[in-house]
Amino acid sequence: MITAGAEPIPNSSPGRRGRPRRRMMAALAAISLLGFVFSAPAVTPAGAVESTVSIDVLTINDFHGRIEADGSAAGAAVLAGAINQFRAAGNTLVVSAGDNIGASTFTSFIQQDTPTLDALNAIGLDASALGNHEFDQGRADLDDRVIPAANFPYLSANVYDKSTGQPAFAQYSVTEIDGISVGFIGAVTNQLPSLVSPAGISTLEVRDVVTEVNRVAFDLADGDASNGEADVTILLVHEGATTPALIDSSDDSAFGRIVADTAPSVAAIVSGHTHQLYSHAIAMAGASKPRPVIQAASYGQDLGHLSLAVDPASRDLVRISGEVLPTVGTDGVSLYPADPVVGAIVMAATEAAAPKGAVKVGEIYDFITRAYNSDGSENRGGESTLGNFVADVHLKATSGAGAEIALMNPGGLRADLDMHVDDPDVLAGDVSYRDAAAVQPFANTLVTMELTGAQLRQVLEEQWQPAGSSRPFLKLGLSKSLFYTYDPLATAGHHVTRMYLADREVADTDVHRVAVNSFLAAGGDNFFTLAEGTNRADSGQTDLQAMIDFFAEVGAVGPNSGQRAVGVSLAEPIGGAYRPGQQVEIRLSSLLMTGGEYFTDKVTARFGRDGKIISRASFYPLNDAVVDGTDEIGRSEVLFTIPSDAQTGLNQIMFDVSGAGTQFSIPVLVTENGGALSVSTSTTASVLRHFVSQKRAVRLQVAVVAADSAIPAGTLQVFDRGESIKFRSLLSEQNGVLTMGITGLGRGLHELTVRYSGSELYLASTSRTITVLVY
Secondary structure, rough: EEOOOOOOOOOOOOOOOOOOOOOOHHHHHHHHHHHHEEEEOOOOOOOOOOOOOEEEEOOOOOOOOOOOOOOOOOHHHHHHHHHHHHHHHHEEEEEEOOOOOOOHHHHHOOOOOOOHHHHHHHHHHOEOOOOOHHHOOHHHHHHHHHHHHHHEEEOOOOEEEOOOOOOOOOOOEEEEOOOOEEEEEEEOOOOOHHHHHHHHOOOOOEOOOHHHHHHHHHHHOOEEEEEEHOOOOEEEEEEOOOEEEHHHHHHOHHHHHHHHOOOOOOEEEEOOOOEEEEEEEEOOOOOOOOOOEEEEEEEEEOOEEEEEEEOOOOOEEEEEEEEEEEEOOOOOOOOOHHHHHHHHHHHHHHHHHHHHOOEEEEEEEOOOOEOOOOOEEEOOOOOOOOHHHHHHHHHHHHHOOOEEEEEHHHHOOOOOOOOOOOOOOOOOOOOOOHHHHOOOOOOOEEEEEEEEEEHHHHHOOOEEOOOOOOOEEOOOOOOOEEEEEEEEOOEEEEEEEEEEOOEEOOOOOOOOEEEEEEEHHOOHHHHHHHOEEEEEEEEEEHHHHHHHHHHHOEEEEEEEEEEOEEEEEEOOHHHOOOOOOOOEEEEEOOOOOOOOOOOOHHHHEEEOOEEEOOOOEEHHHHHHHHOOOOOOOOOEEEEOOOOOOOEEEEEEEEEEEEEOOOOEEEEEEEOOOOOOOOOOOEEEEEOOOEEEOOOOOOEEEEEEEEEOOOOOOEEEEEEEEOOOEEEEEOOOHHOOOEEEEOOOOOOEEEEEEEEEEEOOOOOOEOOOOOOEEEO
């Protein structure tokens, strides 16, 4: 039987009695072929007699409606086939760590994920944690449509109803199989309020995962049948480690705390949310055996497997181990036969979705993509042609309501606009309804609101997420009407330096109408200030319909590789003004996209006034190395000299990223020409050790001395064989001496020099070269 909370819940897959577990030959052959299993193996002592009840618990997480096979994802039918083989071999339970639906591919999305729930019902899912995407359409949709459509219990112990103060959903379920009761406790990430529209869950309170899970775990082991009992308890939690590394499951992160502090009576932790693949066995204080902690990547491309052995007399857990099994080979071929019943569900859903999905809505003449990390994974911290394009679409859709600016959250972009160059059935560049829906699958409506300039600045500051967030930085897509500069080295709350709306600088007291999707409008993704916008109006138009209408009017579009946000770091001169002939040191970043749309190896700088160029061009090299998780690709160290004949007053240094469409300027104030700077300086540098392990920082001490015996201030720039690697500010109260640590140097010989920038009063100077060997 299955129980959920204190109330019985019907079970579509009743407790099964099966013969003792035996290893499946087909799965073993696949594992031997691929060598791709993460496991904590169980060991049976030599000569021991197997007298235990064996139970297999199969796990999925973050399925996201991937019911069709697509190469990396096996599809629901093959997933069912793999589960069938385990069931044929012995006692088997199947569970999920959440996000079964939401952010789905077109076939499931266009039918409100009904095909996915039908497929999971047919597979015989025994229980599932609630994930954040189950809340995409709000609590009412979950209560009234999703949960009634599922023949399995959806679980969460840490989500409470605000009005009653009681858990809003079933907290646990217990399944009896071969005389052994196996309990599953569900929980969802503490960050749920920032991951879905707050308006949709306004009646719910999310409490601490560990506290609530331990409360239920105690109940399941206290001997009181009225609050549930289980011989073995397993946690299904929609939270996970950020990487497969063991350290990220055992550190002081939110997930590390769950692993460390969950009660020892919980025998295993099945995790999700972060789409990682890992299987660890982690020793726990107060537990007699290591606890498996697993996550099976995402989309059903892998299958988690917990192997349990329980003493039928004492009901004690004798052994438990975990592993992750692939469902698709490296050649993209499924490793298990498809289940015909689930296959029929998928085929019917595909046929129902095909006519609408195939309708052509527009054309693109090059790929329009999200941002990417160096390993090819999605980078939600990078500016992208797709994010900016969608913001442009939303602005056009809401311009009739007075919108001047549109913003788009990167997590709302779930697929690129593909050229389909390798698809023989699609004309290259054609965009179908399916393509458009895959980009924005959440059916958010577009909302306009009024924000002051100060509020708009705060929204942009909120891209730097609160401490403890799963992603430290989320880059908003911007409509082409907005441009801003930021200092990536600034302290929290002070990154954004200047904002421009149609080339006019935005003042804090200005009021502008801004368009966002309903998720952002409610403060989603920790963009809390958007929830404070005034004179709000929901257009009632979905983001998908806005894109369909955009293509209908515009026809063909391509990517705009011009940056709408640029990193600028520079030390302001003494007195806030420069003199003719003085050098300006500027560190630029975010000059290129990460999707490979356009590459150039240089940035051009010119001096101007009132938008007119009045100096010859200077060229500076551009570094196109991706800094994962950030928007810092396209970096340049600029040493620009103010022309000797520069007029006093406000001027500009004007930059152009050749051919990429990024043009911007930095205002500089020039004082009256008081003649050449006359006070010289000397810069010396030394290191404590010339031979340094790569694990240690190079300790560099710098001293700047002025000829007039005064104490200089300015910027210190460290070079390694001519390449700038570090900036530090030298303050007057430091008496001209500063010690800094240099990290990140690779093994080998390094030649370091330090340059003092100079200032309004002092000339620049450079140290001699220091040789350091890193081993």
